[in-house]
Amino acid sequence: MRKAALLAVAAWLAAGLASAEPPSLDHQPVPCTVPDKPLTLCATVTDDGTVAKVRVYFRAAGEKFYSFVDMTFGGLNFCGTLPAPREGKVKTVEYYVQAVDDQYESTRTSTFQIVVQPEGACEFPPVEKDPAKAAGITVYATHKDQGRKLPDGFLGAGVAFVPVLRK
DSSP states (O other), X not given: OXXXXXXXXXXXXXXXXXXXXXXXXXXXXXXXXXXXXXXEEEEEEEOSSOXXXXXXXEEETTOSOOEEEEOEEOSSSEEEEEOOBOTTXXXXXXXXXXXXETTSOEEEOOOEEEEEOOTTTSSSOOBOOOHXXXXXXXXXXXXXXXXXXXXXXXXXXXXXXXOOOOO
């Protein structure tokens, strides 16, 4: 009986490990946006278990470090609001979306570029229209050398910046 129980446990564990797949992530790249307005990016994320975290990592093109915002589930997909790129300071925003499930399996998109264009030149800018979301953005640093404030290329109004704590 003991040998049969051990075999059953081993089979159960093997089946569980075999089904541990990374989340499925679908995101349509955004080609452009407008300056001085926060933008929202969305992605559809599914998993055989539970989706634990979805984030958008972003930076001004040419910057060394990415920052990120958490994406929240809104019933159909996950969305995150990025701070507004400053007019004249940021020409392109680089970003990717990453999802992690409850088994710590992760997946990410390719790195995409959003061109910052003058008002009217970008046909469908992903501008955040909800004032509460635009005024409640939390940005997290990914490296201690990013300092204690949002990079200069982005507007800080309504943005809380969380630095990496130095040890």
